[in-house]
Amino acid sequence: MKLVAREIDLGSRSPTVLLNTADATELGVHQLDRVQIEHDGRLSIGIVEFTEELVDPGTLGVTRRLGHLVGSVDVIPAPQPTAVHYIKKKLDDVELEKHELQRIVLDIKQDRLSDVELGAYVTATYTNGLSLAETMHLAECMADVGDAIQWDDAVVADKHSIGGVAGNRVTPIVVSIVAAAGLKIPKTSSRAVTSPAGTADTMEVLCDVAFSLEEIKQIVTETNGCLVWGGSVNLSPVDDKIIRAETPLSIDPPGQIIASVLSKKKSAGSTHIVVDIPYGEGAKVESLAAARELAQDFKRVGDHLGMTIECTITRGSQPIGRGVGPILEARDVLDTLAGDGPEELRLKSLRLADILLESCGCESEAAEILDSGRALAKFREIVAAQGGNPDVTADDLVPGRHELLVAADRDGVVTHVDNRLVSDVARRAGAPKDKGAGITLHCRVGDEIHTDDPLFTVHAESKDKLADAERLVGQSETVRVRSRDEALVERV
Amino acid sequence: MKLVAREIDLGSRSPTVLLNTADATELGVHQLDRVQIEHDGRLSIGIVEFTEELVDPGTLGVTRRLGHLVGSVDVIPAPQPTAVHYIKKKLDDVELEKHELQRIVLDIKQDRLSDVELGAYVTATYTNGLSLAETMHLAECMADVGDAIQWDDAVVADKHSIGGVAGNRVTPIVVSIVAAAGLKIPKTSSRAVTSPAGTADTMEVLCDVAFSLEEIKQIVTETNGCLVWGGSVNLSPVDDKIIRAETPLSIDPPGQIIASVLSKKKSAGSTHIVVDIPYGEGAKVESLAAARELAQDFKRVGDHLGMTIECTITRGSQPIGRGVGPILEARDVLDTLAGDGPEELRLKSLRLADILLESCGCESEAAEILDSGRALAKFREIVAAQGGNPDVTADDLVPGRHELLVAADRDGVVTHVDNRLVSDVARRAGAPKDKGAGITLHCRVGDEIHTDDPLFTVHAESKDKLADAERLVGQSETVRVRSRDEALVERV
Numbered sequence: 002m003k004l005v006a007r008e009i010d011l012g013s014r015s016p017t018v019l020l021n022t023a024d025a026t027e028l029g030v031h032q033l034d035r036v037q038i039e040h041d042g043r044l045s046i047g048i049v050e051f052t053e054e055l056v057d058p059g060t061l062g063v064t065r066r067l068g069h070l071v072g073s074v075d076v077i078p079a080p081q082p083t084a085v086h087y088i089k090k091k092l093d094d095v096e097l098e099k100h101e102l103q104r105i106v107l108d109i110k111q112d113r114l115s116d117v118e119l120g121a122y123v124t125a126t127y128t129n130g131l132s133l134a135e136t137m138h139l140a141e142c143m144a145d146v147g148d149a150i151q152w153d154d155a156v157v158a159d160k161h162s163i164g165g166v167a168g169n170r171v172t173p174i175v176v177s178i179v180a181a182a183g184l185k186i187p188k189t190s191s192r193a194v195t196s197p198a199g200t201a202d203t204m205e206v207l208c209d210v211a212f213s214l215e216e217i218k219q220i221v222t223e224t225n226g227c228l229v230w231g232g233s234v235n236l237s238p239v240d241d242k243i244i245r246a247e248t249p250l251s252i253d254p255p256g257q258i259i260a261s262v263l264s265k266k267k268s269a270g271s272t273h274i275v276v277d278i279p280y281g282e283g284a285k286v287e288s289l290a291a292a293r294e295l296a297q298d299f300k301r302v303g304d305h306l307g308m309t310i311e312c313t314i315t316r317g318s319q320p321i322g323r324g325v326g327p328i329l330e331a332r333d334v335l336d337t338l339a340g341d342g343p344e345e346l347r348l349k350s351l352r353l354a355d356i357l358l359e360s361c362g363c364e365s366e367a368a369e370i371l372d373s374g375r376a377l378a379k380f381r382e383i384v385a386a387q388g389g390n391p392d393v394t395a396d397d398l399v400p401g402r403h404e405l406l407v408a409a410d411r412d413g414v415v416t417h418v419d420n421r422l423v424s425d426v427a428r429r430a431g432a433p434k435d436k437g438a439g440i441t442l443h444c445r446v447g448d449e450i451h452t453d454d455p456l457f458t459v460h461a462e463s464k465d466k467l468a469d470a471e472r473l474v475g476q477s478e479t480v481r482v483r484s485r486d487e488a489l490v491e492r493v
Numbered sequence: 494m495k496l497v498a499r500e501i502d503l504g505s506r507s508p509t510v511l512l513n514t515a516d517a518t519e520l521g522v523h524q525l526d527r528v529q530i531e532h533d534g535r536l537s538i539g540i541v542e543f544t545e546e547l548v549d550p551g552t553l554g555v556t557r558r559l560g561h562l563v564g565s566v567d568v569i570p571a572p573q574p575t576a577v578h579y580i581k582k583k584l585d586d587v588e589l590e591k592h593e594l595q596r597i598v599l600d601i602k603q604d605r606l607s608d609v610e611l612g613a614y615v616t617a618t619y620t621n622g623l624s625l626a627e628t629m630h631l632a633e634c635m636a637d638v639g640d641a642i643q644w645d646d647a648v649v650a651d652k653h654s655i656g657g658v659a660g661n662r663v664t665p666i667v668v669s670i671v672a673a674a675g676l677k678i679p680k681t682s683s684r685a686v687t688s689p690a691g692t693a694d695t696m697e698v699l700c701d702v703a704f705s706l707e708e709i710k711q712i713v714t715e716t717n718g719c720l721v722w723g724g725s726v727n728l729s730p731v732d733d734k735i736i737r738a739e740t741p742l743s744i745d746p747p748g749q750i751i752a753s754v755l756s757k758k759k760s761a762g763s764t765h766i767v768v769d770i771p772y773g774e775g776a777k778v779e780s781l782a783a784a785r786e787l788a789q790d791f792k793r794v795g796d797h798l799g800m801t802i803e804c805t806i807t808r809g810s811q812p813i814g815r816g817v818g819p820i821l822e823a824r825d826v827l828d829t830l831a832g833d834g835p836e837e838l839r840l841k842s843l844r845l846a847d848i849l850l851e852s853c854g855c856e857s858e859a860a861e862i863l864d865s866g867r868a869l870a871k872f873r874e875i876v877a878a879q880g881g882n883p884d885v886t887a888d889d890l891v892p893g894r895h896e897l898l899v900a901a902d903r904d905g906v907v908t909h910v911d912n913r914l915v916s917d918v919a920r921r922a923g924a925p926k927d928k929g930a931g932i933t934l935h936c937r938v939g940d941e942i943h944t945d946d947p948l949f950t951v952h953a954e955s956k957d958k959l960a961d962a963e964r965l966v967g968q969s970e971t972v973r974v975r976s977r978d979e980a981l982v983e984r985v
Contacts, residue, residue: 027926029687033741081741089742092620117738120612128584128620195521246609249525249573250581434519 002028002077006040006070009055009062014112018047019062025051030078033115037079040070046079048115066112084108085118091125099138106142110239119246123257127247131256133298137305139256143264144306148214148235150187150270156361158186159271160353161262163278163295164196165285167423168322168442170330171277172200173228173380174337174350175357178370180226181379182363187221187269189231197427197439198327201230206331206398206436208389220386228383236268237261253285255295259302266308273309275357279317283420289314311360313353319418319446322346326432326439328398329460335395338377345445347371401430401437401462405471408453409482415448415456417481426459426479430470435462444480456480494520494569498532498562501547501554506604510539511554517543522570525607529571532562538571540607558604576600577610583617591630598634602731611738615749623748625790629797631748635756636798640727642679642706642762648853650678651763652845653754655770655787656688657777659915660814660934662822663769664692665720665872666829666842667849670862672718673871674855679713679761681723689919689931690819693722698823698890698928700881712878720875728760729753745777747787751794758800765801767849771809775912781806803852805845811910811938814838818924818931820890821952827887830869837937839863893922893929893954897963900945901974907940907948909973915949918971921962922953929954936972948972 002024009019018036020028030036030049038045038061045067056062063070087101097105105122108114114122131139158179160172172190179186190200190210201210210230212220217234220227240261247253266274276299279285280292296312303310323343324333336342337350355365370376381391423440431438443455450456457480461467494516501511510528512520522528522541530537530553537559548554555562579593589597597614600606606614623631650671652664664682671678682692682702693702702722704712709726712719732753739745758766768791771777772784788804795802815835816825828834829842847857862868873883915932923930935947942948949972953959 026684026686029685029920031686031740032737081743085741089744092616092742092744094620115741116608117612117615117741120609121616121742123609124584124613124616125620128586128617192518193521194518194523245524248523249577249607249610250584250613251573252581252584428521 002075004059004061004074004076005072006038006061006063006074008065008068008071014066015115016045016047016066016113017050017064018067019050019052019056021056021058021060022051022053023058025049028076028078033117035079035081036076038067038070039075045070046113082108082113084114088118088122088125091129092121094129096132097135099142102135102138103142106139106146106239109242110146116246119242123243123246123250123252126257127252127254131254133301136256136259136298137302139260140263140267140302140306143237143239143260144267146239147237147264147268149268150214150218152185152270154185156184156273157271158184158357158361159266159269159274160186160188160357161266161274161276163258163276163285165420166279166317167196167320167325167420167427168330168333168346169279169320170200170203170322170334171346171350171353173204173334174346174376175354176226176228177338177376177380177383178350178354178367179357180224180383181370181375182358182366184225184358184361184363185221186226187217187271188227189229189234189236189265189269191231193433196424197325197432198330199433200228201232202327202433203330203334204228204387206327207393208384208387210387212387220383224379224382224386226379226383227387229387231265237264240265255298259299263299263302263306263308267306271308273357273361274303274311275353275360276310276312277315277353278312279315281316281318284317309360311356313356315349317420320420320423320442321349324439324441325423325427326430326460327436328400329439329441332395332398335393335398338371338380339395340372399437400439401435401460403461403464403467405459405467405474407456407459407474407479409450409456410452411482411484412451413482413484413487415444415446415450415480416483418442418444418446419479419481422477422479426470426473429466429473430459430461431463431466435466437462438466450482456482494567496551496553496566496568497564498530498553498555498566500557500560500563506558507607508537508539508558508605509542509556510559511542511544511548513548513550513552514543514545515550517541520568520570525609527571527573528568530559530562531567537562538605574600574605576606580610580614580617583621584613586621588624589627591634594627594630595634598631598638598731601734602638604734608738611734615735615738615742615744618749619744619746623746625793628748628751628790629794631752632755632759632794632798635729635731635752636759638731639729639756639760640706641760642710644677644762646677647764648676649762649764650676650849650853651758651761651766652678652680652849653758653766653768655750655768655777657912658771658809659688659812659817659912659919660822660825660838661771661812662692662695662814662826663838663842663845665696665826666838666868667846668718668720669830669868669872669875670842670846670859671849672716672875673862673867674850674858676717676850676853676855677713678718679709679763680719681721681726681728681757681761683723685925688916689817689924690822691925692720693724694819694925695822695826696720696879698819699885700876700879702879704879712875716871716874716878718871718875719879721879723757729756732757747790750787751791755791755794755798755800759798763800765849765853766795767803767805767845767852769805769807769845771807773808773810776809801852803848805848807841810912812912812915812934813841816931816933817915817919818922818952819928820892821931821933824887824890827885827890830863830872831887832864891929892931892952893927895953895956895959897951897959897966899948899951899966899971901942901948902944903974903976904943905974905976905979907936907938907942907972908975910934910936910938911971911973914969914971918951918962918965921958921965922951923955923958927954927958930958942974948974
């Protein structure tokens with residue numbers, strides 16, 4: 002069918018084309034069918050949407066992506082992309098071959114699938130699961146379509162956490178220890194989306210975090226380590242697109258987690274990785290058994306990709322560390338490196354660092370490296386290489402000046418510190434945008450508490466945001482204190 | 494967060510809003526999350542997409558649907574709609590309650606779900622299936638959100654076919670017989686999308702087919718019947734939206750078919766319905782067992798909705814009738830009503846009409862009504878009521894003047910007439926847009942054939958389209974002729 006193409010601002014990443022319903026009927030295409038568009042001897046594929054108003058009969062509306070199609074075009078129905086057949090196959094619970102997953106990954110990367118099809122893909126991998134073989138293939142394919150860093154070293158260390166625990170800023174400490182031990186560790190981290198701080202947000206308090214692959218390579222060559230934001234490089238471009246479709250449905254199938262994490266590590270050129278899997282009430286993985294299974298699968302898929310994976314299963318039912326929020330966490334990190342941080346943050350960092358060092362064939366001397374000040378010196382080196390002030394101290398980092406001290410209203414024992422609520426209150430207070438906003442925790446589960454003892458302090462940079470946070474504190478129970486017998490037995 | 498809203502032409506039915514990535518990070522929302530937008534004291538909900546280019550920080554791009562939002566707005570994160578929780582529940586294979594399906598249906602109707610969520614819904618109903626109870630609730634909810642027709646009559650007849658068989662234009666004949674027997678039968682039909690003619694396309698050769706509910710009521714009150722296009726009324730508005738998401742994935746779960754069909758019949762006020770389920774190679778239902786199961790479920794769901802359902806399971810592996818295409822099928826209908834049509838079309842129509850008449854408590858006198866000319870008279874009455882010429886005869890309807898006769902290239906037996914290929918060739922020839930385009934079949938499966946015997950004729954209104962159709966005929970085997978032994982045993 003001869004049509005006249007014109008660009009229409011659809012804000013869509015996929016190659017959507019708008020057909021007037023009358024033209025669509027004549028062409029014999031359904032909504033979301035593909036059409037082949039010929040223009041100046043070149044062929045493009047479009048995904049059809051109908052409209053009665055936005056374009057008239059005879060006109061083809063094209064998104065910016067197809068913006069080169071201007072003027073006379075010839076449109077005919079095209080077959081569904083093969084990726085859709087493979088998604089259908091997965092829907093029918095048939096195990097996918099590597100080349101089939103490759104096709105799906107490639108089509109997702111190039112935004113060739115409609116959202117309905119993408120929704121079907123993530124749903125199918127959730128309801129029918131991904132086999133170990135599928136997970137291996139998927140990780141490989143996802144790495145293949147991303148950029149990669151090459152290292153001359155035989156051993157390149159790395160670290161990842163499944164996340165979901167407030168505070169828990171072990172990464173800068175682990176990276177500093179491992180880099181100080183002489184190993185390369187090119188660590189990329191995320192920014193917070195629904196949490197009050199990602200490692201990238203925390204590091205941004207001290208230095209730049211957005212670098213190109215070239216720059217990352219140079220920083221690591223200079224210092225052995227880096228602590229940068231993964232979002233400015235393109236190690237696994239398909240990952241974000243899959244997560245976009247999974248998030249609204251709150252699905253996060255284990256096979257997809259493994260493929261996402263390991264594809265990025267593979268592209269980063271890492272060979273030995275410690276993966277931290279926090280588990281427990283409110284964490285991403287709720288049971289020990291599920292955590293162990295996930296750990297085994299991580300190791301197997303890593304094996305397949307030629308990487309050595311060590312997993313740590315850690316208690317994730319309450320925050321780790323004292324501070325929650327970019328500046329407060331950066332202070333904890335600096336304090337710990339200086340030998341004066343919260344005990345659990347120090348212990349967890351040392352344990353993870355030792356496991357990673359051992360895995361890489363080094364001695365497990367994390368405590369020595371930390372206590373001797375070598376880790377702190379290495380951290381300052383990395384901060385400097387990333388354009389920050391290497392002489393910064395915890396005292397230079399000032400939390401928001403508006404404060405709210407929340408105290409216990411009874412005697413008893415702390416039975417729960419809610420990760421989710423700690424995060425929500427810190428976000429209401431302004432984190433991660435307001436770097437000084439967040440929470441300082443004054444207690445941990447098991448602590449004996451008397452009426453009026455401080456439980457936590459909320460910090461904010463603005464009075465309004467502190468009031469917002471205070472409202473949420475009033476409506477919920479961030480820190481649960483119960484009498485000794487209530488702590489043991491809850492009557493329902 | 495205070496933003497300035499401006500309309501941006503997104504061509505999206507759902508309430509999409511575009512946020513600059515920087516603003517989205519500050520708000521703490523993912524793509525496809527919901528935000529609540531306050532404007533002049535009124536609250537709206539938007540589905541978030543990110544952009545780096547289309548809107549600047551500080552601006553909220555809104556689709557036409559939210560076009561009333563202009564100027565200063567206040568945006569905060571909003572929870573996912575409850576429908577998404579229920580979709581997640583179905584993904585986890587938990588049976589949904591009626592109020593949960595109701596929420597999903599309502600949100601689909603109002604385009605409140607993103608395409609990813611809609612894709613997850615249809616995928617979940619496909620992989621996990623819909624229970625009988627869910628199907629009943631779904632049919633009821635889908636009917637409830639549509640417009641409805643009220644009749645004073647205790648018995649209102651209706652007819653539906655699952656489709657997928659070329660030709661098969663029994664509907665106008667059944668409706669004419671049943672209406673002539675004194676029963677009301679308000680029949681709405683579809684137009685072709687991938688087939689060469691729907692009943693609505695065929696009737697449009699003779700009269701108008703697009704009417705409002707009021708007009709339909711008047712036509713049926715006058716004549717007892719109607720043969721109109723369902724697309725111009727709003728009997729089950731959710732149906733089209735679900736089909737839009739199912740089609741690209743080629744999924745069509747039985748529970749969803751039943752809910753779609755019966756919700757429309759319920760809204761049309763029908764009480765007694767005959768549902769034709771063609772089965773066999775190339776039909777929508779491939780096995781007799783599956784057809785029987787579908788029939789039982791249709792009857793049970795009908796029962797629940799207070800409707801009496803009779804199902805017919807018919808052989809659907811080859812076309813029914815002689816003509817395929819709007820004019821050619823209209824000729825078959827007029828010929829059959831005049832006592833001179835293709836034998837199988839006559840037999841199938843009579844059988845369906847008798848079953849429907851019996852079900853409604855009338856005598857099964859379809860043959861008598863047809864042979865006496867009363868059905869033809871009734872058909873003419875309906876054509877007149879729908880603004881057509883009641884005196885039309887088959888000879889007035891002229892097929893496309895460009896013809897291609899396809900003859901047998903060997904002696905043998907017809908072993909297969911391919912529904913799909915018959916449809917494709919007829920469409921290439923111009924059907925349904927070119928009313929005179931299509932195919933006349935000269936043989937049926939089992940017919941003994943000699944070399945050069947005519948198999949079928951392709952009709953087209955333009956030479957170019959005939960050439961298109963001829964190419965497809967040359968590349969494929971629309972009618973399969975085999976020697977007697979080949980017909981019995983195919984060597985692979």
